[in-house]
Amino acid sequence: MTALIELKSVEKHYGDYHALRGIDLEIRAGEFFSLLGPSGCGKTTLLRTIAGLEEVSSGTIRIDGRDMKGVAANHRPTNMVFQSYAVFPHLSVAENVGFGLRRDPRSKVEKARAVEQALEMVGLGGYGKRRAHALSGGQRQRVALARALILEPKVLLLDEPLSALDRLMREQMQLELMRLQRQVGITFILVTHDQEEALVMSDRIAVMFDGQIGQLADPETLYRKPANRRVAQFIGKMNFLPGRMLDQRGAIEVAGLGRAELAPEQALPAGGEITVGLRPETLAILFDGDTAPRRETRGTVAEVVYYGDMTYYEVRVDGIDRPLTVSMKNLIGRPVLEVGATTRLAWDERALVLLTA
Amino acid sequence: MGLGNFTKSEGGRAAMLLAPPFFYALALLALPILAVVLFSFWTQDFMTIDTSFTLANYREFFDKPIYTVLLGRSLMVSGIVTLVTVVLAFPVAYFLSFHVRPERKSLWLFLITIPFWTSYLIRVFLWKVILGYNGVINSGLIGAGIIDEPLSFILYNVNAVIITLAHAFAPFAILPIFVALEKIDRSLIEASRDLGETRLTTFFRVTLPLSMPGLVAAVLIVFIPTIGDYVTPELMGGAGGKLIANMIQTQFLQLNNAPMGAAIAIVAMICVTAIALAFVMLNRRWLRGRG
Amino acid sequence: MKGLPLRVYAILYLLFLYAPIALLPLFAFNDATIIAFPLKGFTTHWFGDLAGNAALRQAVGNSLFIAAMTAIFATLLGICAARAGAMARFPGKGGILGFVMLPLVLPEIIVAVSLLIVMRQVLGLNLSNWTVIAAHVLICTPFSIAILNGAFQNLDPSIEEAAMDLGESRLSAFRLVTLPLVMPGIVSSMLIAFTISLDEFIIAFFLTGANPTMPVYIWGLLRFPAQLPVVMALGTILVTLSVVLLVIAELFRRRGLARAGIKDTGGFL
Numbered sequence: 074m075t076a077l078i079e080l081k082s083v084e085k086h087y088g089d090y091h092a093l094r095g096i097d098l099e100i101r102a103g104e105f106f107s108l109l110g111p112s113g114c115g116k117t118t119l120l121r122t123i124a125g126l127e128e129v130s131s132g133t134i135r136i137d138g139r140d141m142k143g144v145a146a147n148h149r150p151t152n153m154v155f156q157s158y159a160v161f162p163h164l165s166v167a168e169n170v171g172f173g174l175r176r177d178p179r180s181k182v183e184k185a186r187a188v189e190q191a192l193e194m195v196g197l198g199g200y201g202k203r204r205a206h207a208l209s210g211g212q213r214q215r216v217a218l219a220r221a222l223i224l225e226p227k228v229l230l231l232d233e234p235l236s237a238l239d240r241l242m243r244e245q246m247q248l249e250l251m252r253l254q255r256q257v258g259i260t261f262i263l264v265t266h267d268q269e270e271a272l273v274m275s276d277r278i279a280v281m282f283d284g285q286i287g288q289l290a291d292p293e294t295l296y297r298k299p300a301n302r303r304v305a306q307f308i309g310k311m312n313f314l315p316g317r318m319l320d321q322r323g324a325i326e327v328a329g330l331g332r333a334e335l336a337p338e339q340a341l342p343a344g345g346e347i348t349v350g351l352r353p354e355t356l357a358i359l360f361d362g363d364t365a366p367r368r369e370t371r372g373t374v375a376e377v378v379y380y381g382d383m384t385y386y387e388v389r390v391d392g393i394d395r396p397l398t399v400s401m402k403n404l405i406g407r408p409v410l411e412v413g414a415t416t417r418l419a420w421d422e423r424a425l426v427l428l429t430a
Numbered sequence: 431m432g433l434g435n436f437t438k439s440e441g442g443r444a445a446m447l448l449a450p451p452f453f454y455a456l457a458l459l460a461l462p463i464l465a466v467v468l469f470s471f472w473t474q475d476f477m478t479i480d481t482s483f484t485l486a487n488y489r490e491f492f493d494k495p496i497y498t499v500l501l502g503r504s505l506m507v508s509g510i511v512t513l514v515t516v517v518l519a520f521p522v523a524y525f526l527s528f529h530v531r532p533e534r535k536s537l538w539l540f541l542i543t544i545p546f547w548t549s550y551l552i553r554v555f556l557w558k559v560i561l562g563y564n565g566v567i568n569s570g571l572i573g574a575g576i577i578d579e580p581l582s583f584i585l586y587n588v589n590a591v592i593i594t595l596a597h598a599f600a601p602f603a604i605l606p607i608f609v610a611l612e613k614i615d616r617s618l619i620e621a622s623r624d625l626g627e628t629r630l631t632t633f634f635r636v637t638l639p640l641s642m643p644g645l646v647a648a649v650l651i652v653f654i655p656t657i658g659d660y661v662t663p664e665l666m667g668g669a670g671g672k673l674i675a676n677m678i679q680t681q682f683l684q685l686n687n688a689p690m691g692a693a694i695a696i697v698a699m700i701c702v703t704a705i706a707l708a709f710v711m712l713n714r715r716w717l718r719g720r721g
Numbered sequence: 722m723k724g725l726p727l728r729v730y731a732i733l734y735l736l737f738l739y740a741p742i743a744l745l746p747l748f749a750f751n752d753a754t755i756i757a758f759p760l761k762g763f764t765t766h767w768f769g770d771l772a773g774n775a776a777l778r779q780a781v782g783n784s785l786f787i788a789a790m791t792a793i794f795a796t797l798l799g800i801c802a803a804r805a806g807a808m809a810r811f812p813g814k815g816g817i818l819g820f821v822m823l824p825l826v827l828p829e830i831i832v833a834v835s836l837l838i839v840m841r842q843v844l845g846l847n848l849s850n851w852t853v854i855a856a857h858v859l860i861c862t863p864f865s866i867a868i869l870n871g872a873f874q875n876l877d878p879s880i881e882e883a884a885m886d887l888g889e890s891r892l893s894a895f896r897l898v899t900l901p902l903v904m905p906g907i908v909s910s911m912l913i914a915f916t917i918s919l920d921e922f923i924i925a926f927f928l929t930g931a932n933p934t935m936p937v938y939i940w941g942l943l944r945f946p947a948q949l950p951v952v953m954a955l956g957t958i959l960v961t962l963s964v965v966l967l968v969i970a971e972l973f974r975r976r977g978l979a980r981a982g983i984k985d986t987g988g989f990l
């Protein structure tokens with residue numbers, strides 16, 4: 074598959090502030106792509122440079138093979154759903170959705186039909202006559218979506234479209250956006266700071282820090298094999314343990330856990346001190362009658378956080394400064410331990426992730 | 431490079447937009463004031479202007495007591511008017527901000543601003559009707575049997591000027607104080623009560639200090655323009671109630687002595703600016719860190 | 722009730738504000754040349770005198786022309802400044818905006834005197850309606866800016882970007898989206914500038930040409946006791962007119978807020 078959008082060493086300066094630092098990126102046609110990162114890392118800036126609302130300081134952006142240098146927002150094959158939705162408050166819903174059709178040669182009737190179709194697509198059929206400023210947040214968002222999709226752009230840019238919605242609404246809209254994307258086949262680029270949202274929705278995710286891309290991968294790779302400590306920390310929960318290389322075939326010594334063999338496909342550093350990661354769900358507290366684990370150690374429960382479906386334990390293990398976080402499903406008949414209880418802890422060396430930096 | 435590039439940055443476009451109002455103010459405000467400064471160093475020689483540099487106008491200003499007396503009286507009148515206006519206005523602004531329901535506020539503001547927009551000349555003249563020999567007050571008091579002879583000390587003197595100006599500038603004082611009070615986060619007041627202050631001490635320790643920016647703005651916005659008013663003293667002040675603005679007006683329009691008028695205007699403006707700046711400096715500690 | 726003394730005080734204060742104006746209609750319809758109590762009887766002939774006064778008609782015409790021109794130019798300059806104010810910063814922006822607002826805190830006589838010197842002595846122009854307009858635009862622009870600032874700053878900046886993203890050029894985005902949204906602000910700015918200019922005397926007295934403006938004409942009338950009832954009649958009409966204009970301006974301002982979907986927080990300025 075060829076790249077629909079191609080960014081080559083894109084830089085953006087705001088005065089002294091270096092907002093984008095050498096972004097290289099290829100986004101494929103039809104992909105659901107997410108830009109994920111903490112607040113202020115430059116996600117919106119990157120999206121706006123693609124939309125043409127912000128000029129790059131240097132570097133090139135190509136869309137569909139065409140260099141976008143000097144092409145204004147209104148001439149780019151992209152459309153945007155703004156973080157504030159930017160629904161025109163002085164127009165009706167239908168006028169909002171039909172806003173971009175002003176120069177469309179179709180007849181009035183055909184345009185009206187297109188508008189109604191777009192509204193139906195986002196679940197707002199029959200809302201055309203409403204005034205835009207009287208809509209709820211979720212409805213505004215759908216108007217913004219319909220308004221962009223009706224123009225059939227090559228790329229739809231969405232800047233944190235779900236962050237202003239409550240949780241239930243957000244989860245519903247996540248599914249709906251995914252359905253829409255599959256239905257229209259347009260490339261979606263979604264900006265979000267919510268890792269769960271990115272994992273759920275995207276084909277691929279670029280994790281950004283300080284104007285740079287920390288890792289670009291599909292959700293599963295990102296979760297299982299984070300490239301570095303920062304990515305690992307940002308996506309999901311991760312225990313970090315100091316360790317030492319023993320040889321060049323993957324034998325290591327992990328503090329508190331002992332000797333282990335790293336999974337063979339991991340790239341190995343030259344040697345010396347290392348950091349390894351262990352996800353909380355790969356650790357388990359052993360209750361009587363559980364089957365014997367591959368590896369086992371002992372610890373003391375230092376903290377219990379009850380989540381309903383899950384319980385998170387902080388377990389202190391000799392030889393490790395910070396207690397390990399362990400997540401346990403609250404299965405029927407499984408007790409919740411108290412602080413201070415000593416317990417057996419199961420772990421699996423296949424879950425160890427070697428982290429650079 | 432060049433203009434095309436300049437308009438690409440948003441800052442550049444903002445600068446281009448700001449250019450027309452800026453150059454307008456430059457051409458019709460800054461340059462003319464420079465011209466006034468220049469004129470004040472020249473002299474009027476019957477119909478022509480003698481453009482040799484001289485301090486004669488300023489010397490005359492400080493030699494003849496009439497000018498300094500007028501200036502002193504002007505500053506005093508403006509000072510009193512400011513004090514009276516702001517003190518009278520504060521409770522109204524406070525009432526508006528704290529005791530009027532939000533949806534009624536704009537109605538109240540509207541009622542307060544309306545008199546301000548009605549013909550200034552006629553408003554001043556009406557005070558003459560109220561305070562005059564056969565005016566509302568005198569006929570009222572005589573009718574009520576409180577006095578036999580009309581009071582004469584209420585018109586054609588400085589008091590009348592002060593009353594009229596205080597009336598004219600009332601909305602100017604209320605609005606900035608109201609805006610400052612509106613900006614005060616109500617939870618600050620609740621916090622103060624929660625920390626043990628009474629309603630009164632809360633007012634003095636929290637509300638008043640936080641409303642200082644509005645008070646300072648109100649003082650300036652009343653004090654400065656009142657210096658430049660010659661209508662009220664002319665109509666209400668009589669012989670003993672004339673102010674420095676009347677002198678400027680006379681120099682320019684009756685005596686046709688623009689350089690002298692310019693010198694008076696410059697001295698008056700310097701005094702006003704100095705007082706205003708000193709006032710702001712004195713209140714600096716209240717203004718810091720706030721818009 | 723809490724705050725009752727304050728409420729009483731505020732109402733007394735309003736009475737104080739309105740006291741002089743309340744007298745206007747009394748004397749405008751009073752059948753006596755002398756403006757004093759007791760009232761004599763009802764008449765409308767002062768209004769008739771007004772209508773028949775050619776000099777006054779001319780003065781009113783001048784003032785209306787000046788006020789209309791002032792409203793247009795001050796609002797145009799105000800739009801430029803207010804829009805720039807809502808846009809990105811650039812070096813010196815704050816200072817320039819402050820400078821443009823300066824006439825608001827300058828004694829009017831200084832403006833009058835400095836413009837008189839420039840127009841007459843430096844440029845050697847004859848005083849005319851246009852000299853008054855130039856000065857009125859200067860003092861009205863800060864008011865326009867203050868009103869329009871509200872309109873422009875309430876706008877979501879991404880609204881205009883959204884229009885551009887949907888295919889409009891910068892100019893048509895402004896025309897199709899921003900302009901309709903700030904239109905109520907523009908109307909109320911024009912009405913305010915119009916009202917200020919119509920009433921302005923201190924500067925007009927210095928800069929008016931051979932044909933006086935209405936306030937300058939009224940000033941002349943005030944010296945002739947026989948003319949005072951006519952002035953009262955004129956004043957009554959002016960007050961009514963101002964109130965009507967202000968009510969319209971206020972309605973437009975509110976409509977603007979409603980359109981932008983914002984809760985009302987206060988009056989002008």
Ligand SMILES: Nc1ncnc2c1ncn2[C@@H]1O[C@H](COP(=O)(O)OP(=O)(O)OP(=O)(O)O)[C@@H](O)[C@H]1O
Binds near residue numbers: 090092110113117118
């Ligand atoms: N117009 C601008 N002028 C100056 N600095 C800017 C401008 N726009 C953004 N920045 C700065 O660039 C950095 C990146 O901003 P950006 O809006 O891209 O962040 P973001 O990743 O979208 O964050 P958030 O999740 O908070 O929306 C921020 O530090 C911001 O302050």
Ligand SMILES: [Mg+2]
Binds near residue numbers: 116117118232233
């Ligand atoms: Mg953002």
